[in-house]
Amino acid sequence: MSDLKKDAGVSRRDFIRMGSAVGIGTALAGMAISACAKEVATSPGAAKVGPMDTVRLGIIGVGNQGSQHYRNFLKIDGVEIVAVCDLIEDKVKRMQDWTAEAGKKKPVGYFKGPNDYKRMCAEQELDLVFTATPWSLHAPIMVEAMKTGSHAATEVPAAVTIEECWELVETSEKYNKHCVMMENVCYMEPEMMIFNMTRQGVFGELLHGEGAYNHDLRNYKLGSAYEGNWRIYHSINRDGNLYPTHGLGPIAQCMNISRGDRFDYLVSMSTTAHGLKEFATKNLGPDHEFAKANYKCGDINTSMIKTVKGKTIYLVHDTNLPRPYSRINLVQGTKGITQGFSDLTHENLIHIEGLTEPHSWEPLMTHADKYKHPLITQMEEMAKGANHGGADFIEDYRLIHCLRNGLATDMDVYEAADWTVVSGLTEISVANRSQAVDFPDFTRGQWKTREPLGILKI
Ligand SMILES: NC(=O)c1ccc[n+]([C@@H]2O[C@H](COP(=O)([O-])OP(=O)(O)OC[C@H]3O[C@@H](n4cnc5c(N)ncnc54)[C@H](O)[C@@H]3O)[C@@H](O)[C@H]2O)c1
Numbered sequence: 001m002s003d004l005k006k007d008a009g010v011s012r013r014d015f016i017r018m019g020s021a022v023g024i025g026t027a028l029a030g031m032a033i034s035a036c037a038k039e040v041a042t043s044p045g046a047a048k049v050g051p052m053d054t055v056r057l058g059i060i061g062v063g064n065q066g067s068q069h070y071r072n073f074l075k076i077d078g079v080e081i082v083a084v085c086d087l088i089e090d091k092v093k094r095m096q097d098w099t100a101e102a103g104k105k106k107p108v109g110y111f112k113g114p115n116d117y118k119r120m121c122a123e124q125e126l127d128l129v130f131t132a133t134p135w136s137l138h139a140p141i142m143v144e145a146m147k148t149g150s151h152a153a154t155e156v157p158a159a160v161t162i163e164e165c166w167e168l169v170e171t172s173e174k175y176n177k178h179c180v181m182m183e184n185v186c187y188m189e190p191e192m193m194i195f196n197m198t199r200q201g202v203f204g205e206l207l208h209g210e211g212a213y214n215h216d217l218r219n220y221k222l223g224s225a226y227e228g229n230w231r232i233y234h235s236i237n238r239d240g241n242l243y244p245t246h247g248l249g250p251i252a253q254c255m256n257i258s259r260g261d262r263f264d265y266l267v268s269m270s271t272t273a274h275g276l277k278e279f280a281t282k283n284l285g286p287d288h289e290f291a292k293a294n295y296k297c298g299d300i301n302t303s304m305i306k307t308v309k310g311k312t313i314y315l316v317h318d319t320n321l322p323r324p325y326s327r328i329n330l331v332q333g334t335k336g337i338t339q340g341f342s343d344l345t346h347e348n349l350i351h352i353e354g355l356t357e358p359h360s361w362e363p364l365m366t367h368a369d370k371y372k373h374p375l376i377t378q379m380e381e382m383a384k385g386a387n388h389g390g391a392d393f394i395e396d397y398r399l400i401h402c403l404r405n406g407l408a409t410d411m412d413v414y415e416a417a418d419w420t421v422v423s424g425l426t427e428i429s430v431a432n433r434s435q436a437v438d439f440p441d442f443t444r445g446q447w448k449t450r451e452p453l454g455i456l457k458i
Pocket residue numbers: 060061062063064065066085086087088091113114115116117132133134135137155156157182184225226227228388
């Protein structure tokens with residue numbers, strides 16, 4: 001098995017946990033399975049770090065998404081890209097060329113194999129290591145970065161296994177380093193406006209949210225979009241919600257998860273798997289390894305999450321079937337509801353009692369004059385042309401802004417762990433007839449007193 005095929009690995013400790021979870025489930029039928037009984041250690045909370053003038057940056061993984069971030073960082077004041085690392089030498093050279101074209105000093109290139117990022121972390125004086133590699137490398141790279149003296153940021157998800165989520169939290173706390181998961185959907189205009197409206201009480205007391213990653217990825221997973229086809233091996237080896245954070249992150253922020261409330265438990269179920277095998281057979285031929293592969297991941301995974309304070313979240317992962325993109329994006333409270341995902345044929349909708357005609361919807365953006373998020377107003381011109389409608393630029397900018405000003409990052413290690421761990425927990429629930437699985441409390445009780453996220457500005 002190549003390293004890339006190992007990308008979808010489940011760790012030995014997770015197998016042990018799943019094994020014992022089954023045992024507990026059988027013995028205590030009807031009670032929630034505790035996914036992670038973790039010994040309590042002193043928790044100083046999220047990293048507190050003073051301001052820095054220049055952020056010396058090392059970037060690892062400059063494929064589709066990493067190169068987009070790279071382009072953003074070239075445009076942000078106070079960033080010096082010191083080093084760049086990828087498996088593929090040409091990709092590293094391309095980034096070095098872009099840097100020279102931007103009139104900046106060429107970063108040192110690292111491309112001597114899968115562990116060369118460790119050499120980069122050891123050799124270079126870095127303030128921040130940013131990874132946009134395949135999922136299985138996110139946690140190992142961030143841990144290496146924090147241990148060698150840098151803050152760490154990653155593309156989504158922050159980790160693959162439950163054990164890795166704990167490792168991120170413990171390493172961040174031990175070394176007082178920021179460990180940030182870059183959930184760009186939290187910086188998109190409708191999501192930011194909904195967050196702003198939530199903070200202003202427009203929806204009343206929040207009760208329910210619905211989110212999803214509904215994206216036909218068959219062509220990407222089975223084509224050449226991902227270097228070495230790394231993403232397909234997760235669908236072959238795992239069954240659960242493999243990519244929960246785009247749909248969940250913005251809802252979790254509105255609901256103050258890990259900042260006043262926390263995820264309590266979830267239940268999850270998957271359909272059988274057909275989409276990838278059918279698509280591979282039709283498009284690659286019946287003898288292709290991806291047509292012959294057995295796919296473990298059900299085509300549609302559906303989960304429900306309950307929070308300690310009684311809120312519910314419905315979450316879907318649906319990436320192997322023909323369908324238009326959607327994140328559902330629903331938030332509902334005692335005074336109203338919003339839902340929808342903007343594309344060519346749909347728009348975000350809202351219904352607020354007293355404002356909207358009874359029993360009808362109106363476009364969310366009707367209220368933009370009053371509720372547009374100030375960060376969007378400040379940054380939309382600057383972010384024009386950047387990936388994902390400018391959201392990627394805004395998130396990169398905010399990360400650098402927080403580091404340079406000695407501020408807490410918008411999303412910290414607890415959010416990275418809370419939103420990411422959903423994958424591992426859904427895998428346990430799916431494997432156990434949808435039994436309830438408890439969330440670990442990564443904050444170790446601090447969720448009760450942690451400050452809710454405020455309205456961000458630059
Ligand atoms: N937030 C978003 O909207 C969004 C969109 C696309 C991708 N992503 C995320 O970005 C990440 C990368 O996805 P992608 O589409 O860019 O994939 P990709 O395959 O295009 O890029 C991954 C890169 O990592 C490199 N790499 C692999 N192993 C490495 C190693 N050991 N050391 C150094 N480099 C290594 C590969 O050569 C490749 O260039 C994933 O986590 C994905 O989920 C997020």
